[in-house]
Amino acid sequence: MSDRKVRVRFAPSPTGPLHIGGVRTALYNYLFAKQHGGDLIFRIEDTDSSRFVPGAEEYIIESFHWLGIKFDEGVGFGGNYGPYRQSERRDIYKEYVQQLLDKGKAYIAFDTPEELEAKRKEIDNFQYDASTRQLMKNSLTLPAEVVQEMIAEGQQYVVRFLIEPGIDVVVDDMIRGEVHINSSILDDKVLFKSADQLPTYHLANIVDDHLMEVSHVIRGEEWLPSAPLHVLLYDAFGWADTMPRFAHLPLLLKPIGNGKLSKRDGDKLGFPVFPLEWHDPKNGEISSGYREKGYLPEAVLNFLALLGWNPGNDQELMSLDEMVELFDLSKCSKNGAKFDYVKAAWFNHQYLIRQPDEAWTPSFDKLLKEQGVESTPQKEAEVVRMMKLKVIEYVDGQGNKHKRNISFVSDLWPLTKFFFVAPESFDREDKFIKKNWKEETASEMRQFIQVLSSIEDFSVEGQKAVIDPWVEQNGLRPWNAWRICLVGAGQGPDMYELSAFLGKEETLRRMQFAIDTLG
RNA sequence: GGCGCUUUCGUCUAGCGGCUAGGACACAUGCCUCUCACGCAUGGAACACGGGUUCGAUUCCCGUAGGCGCUACCA
Secondary structure, three states: OOOOOOEEEEOOOOOOOOOHHHHHHHHHHHHHHHHOOOEEEEOEOOOOHHHOOOOHHHHHHHHHHHHOOOOOEEOOOEOOOOOOEHHHOHHHHHHHHHHHHHHOOEEEEOOOHHHHHHHHHHOOOOOOOOOOHHHOOEOOOOOHHHHHHHHHOOOOOEEEEOOOOOOEEEEEEOOOEEEEEEHHHOOOOEEEOOOOOOEOHHHHHHHHHHHOOOOEEEEEHHHHHHHHHHHHHHHHHOOHHHOOEEEEEOOEEOOOOOOEOOHHHHHHHOOOOEOOOEEOOOOOOEEOEHHHHOOOHHHHHHHHHOOOOOOOOOOOOOOHHHHHHHOOHHHOOOOOEEOOHHHHHHHHHHHHOOOOHHHHHHHHHHHHHHOOOOOOHHHHHHHHHHHOHHHHOOEOOOOOEOOOOOOOHHHHHHHHHHHHOOOOOOOOOOHHHHHHOOOOHHHHHHHHHHHHHOOOOOOHHHHHHHHHHHHHHHOOOOHHHHHHHHHOOOOOOOHHHHHHHHOHHHHHHHHHHHHHHHO
């Protein structure tokens, strides 16, 4: 078992957009596979035909493409163990169900959903198991000829797994250790459905994992209760010696309140729970996505990886390759993690500030167009340069340069609007304006206008050459008031930089407007 | 209800019998500064409870309580 080639799979159901928790599960599978030089398989588990949602499969593939998680084989990736879509494997499942039937490990049951419902009403905590199966309509209670007859008549039936009671079933979990469950509490699970003539998850997943030579099953904790059933299935097939190792991951929980993270929480609290924006084909509802919100895939992956796992030291920022190296299933935590979307934004900030300026320009350009602002790439590059100009001079202990506190490119608009749009009004209650626009400020600004008007060379150096001596001489500190004129608030870059960017004409125009408005 | 998993600052977590219980996010204060940020520094903030085991428990065991999951012809 130990020298078996590592092969893991991520196997979503195409019932909607890929949940962020699913992304983490896929990521852990990826990390585990790559670390061991193994394969990552992408399998589509579409055995519930009633819940199939068109477009979901394509959405999931595109999500991983954006995130940078690469599969080695599977739907859309090729491979020698196909088909990888379960709906295309009907015949395979039928064959294996028959095996179980022949071995007496499974049986045929004719009870209709209505009859089962009635039984549940009749008996408290009814469970289809060793204690009740004698009461039901199945191949264990009916004579063989009758069963044959009913099948010949075309009666609908399901195949149920026959579970022996009183067996101590052990699931050896790589995260939780040994989990014991007595088989008596398990029910005779349906393995093959009559409704759509497809297997249930339990059967399909065991057959596929076996045939695809999956070595490790890394999945969400919601599967832990059915893991004993899966162990019993491997036994029943006689595949116990090649049974994969299990690892059940803790769940992602709501940031506030109780329960696991769901589709609803996201847009209610203002953060996405899906990697990409999703347009529900049924009702046209739109759910936001990380990509569209301005997240960088590296940041999303890094953040997600640390929700339930850490390398055992204080390192938080790491590339996908570093994670591959550091990842360790045994270091995964056992309890659910609340989804902290504030920290997600922090991770994005960290990745954003490490990007070169050029990487910002396209999205910045798009942002400005959305705001109806005329601009050029040169001007945008200039603004980006200016807005971090002061802090780029700061280099920390690791030699990293720092930029402004923006978590998303979209944050740039409120920070840079004044570069493109002149202030139209001033908030007299604003703390900065109150403090820096006094009785005498208007006349000082008029003087300052005179000085500025005389400047021929309006570049940063040209302005400094004239203004610095003037400031020295008069003992005035015009910057804050000047800032109010040009920005309209207490923010923005170095004033010389800004005025040079705006040009002499616009600078003077804004100053005059402020004087006229504020008096 | 039954079964299972789980329980360290508000949140994510380190810790694997002896520590002033560490880090990060968030928060507060200070420094820097022509503003806002960034950055830096400092600070407040946790071992759910009760029994054991042990010279000694955050750490091991058992209860209790809380949280989460499962309990479909869904995955």
